[in-house]
Amino acid sequence: MTTHPTVSPRDWDAAREQLLVEEKQLTHARDALAAKRRQMPWLAVEKQYVFDGPEGRASLLDLFEGRRQLIVYRAFFEPGVSGWPDHACVGCSMVGDHVGHLAHLNARDTTLVFASRAPQPDIQRVKARMGWTMPWYTITDDFDADFGVAEWHGTNAFIREGDSVFRTYFVEARGDEALGSTWSYLDMTALGRQETWEDSPEDYPQTPPYEWWNWHDEYAGKAGQG
Template identity: 75%
Template sequence: MQIHTVSAQEWEAARQQLLVKEKAMTRARDALAAERRRMPWLAVEKEYKFEGPNGEASLRDLFEGRHQLIVYRAFYEPGVFGWPDHACRGCSMVADQVAHVAHLNARDTTLVFASRAPQPDIARLKKRMGWEMIPWITVTDSFDADFGVDEWHGTNVFFRDGNKIYRTYFINNRGDEQMGGTWNYLDITPLGRQEVWEDSPEGYPQTPTYKWWNWHDSYVEGAAPDKRWVEVSDAGEAAFRKQSAGTKG
């Protein structure tokens, strides 16, 4: 391994040069997410049935009353390497990266993992691996084949408008590598992060940046943002903007 050492001034100059490209990439990522929010939707006409910890469930049930649903097809079933002690290694790495789902829930979004393993095996795996917070259901019909995840992993996104359900997005292969973080999940949903800075179609729900953030055990539906947190986040945002204004790119 070759090591190239420089002075502190040279190191900072190199960092600033790279930062210009990194900011361009961030802006491009935001623009791509804005395009996703304008993608056409595909109506889901077929009824699907799953098995959950409380028995039979429909696709509509998986939303848990929310408008957005993200379903990751995880391979844990007979025939998968590691069965029955482990799920697929790649799918397990995805599960290990999932942030606390309370933050997604606070943005009207439910995350669910889906496999063909029976519920008792899923419950045992979740407990052993520390994945108890991830809702994990059993596929019992053609759901995986119908949505492109019968042979390989993938993430489907759905939106519920009353009793109508729509498929809004799908990502797989290396696209799934970035999944796990709250922001990356929200960026593939039709409503996005739902913050005022986003380029979203007119009428989409948006709230002030940072203000909805909370500790994962402290979200209360419909509660106003904590006044102290509003003050702290306002000060932080002002500092970020001042710093950004003085940075090239």
């Protein structure tokens, strides 16, 4: 390895403070970008989609589990994909390993699911092997083709108004690398983190930061379903 200079504690602190200026700029830029996502127009989902789930057939609306928002990650686990039938692809499996406890997302009225073309028995077997707990559905129609994830992984965000569903955002490729934490998932949604410091439209739900945070086993209501 290249030898780095060794400095005094004072000089090390000065170097860190210098870099911290740029890191804070990046944080503020990321917050501003998330605010722009919350201003994105919505696309109505007019087509009906059907998935196979652990409890049988499910519509896209069913995937919300009664919550306001839905995030769907298209994971490649199916015949012909590297790792089949013992594993999903390596990259999608790494995404699965990074998913935080879903109760925190659920507490913000948001559901996260995975979707693949593998049959449910194979999905349940791999989930058990890998210790994953996220809901995972089988794509049975053109959902993957219609939402940009037929040939590559990607993450779609949706919101519902009653029984009407809208697509609000989409990331793919290296965009998926940043996902996994509660914060990164919420930042890609139409409603965001729903905290008072965010730059959001006036009618968006917001509460003070920290006050809604909880231990994952002590959320009540819809959050507890995760």
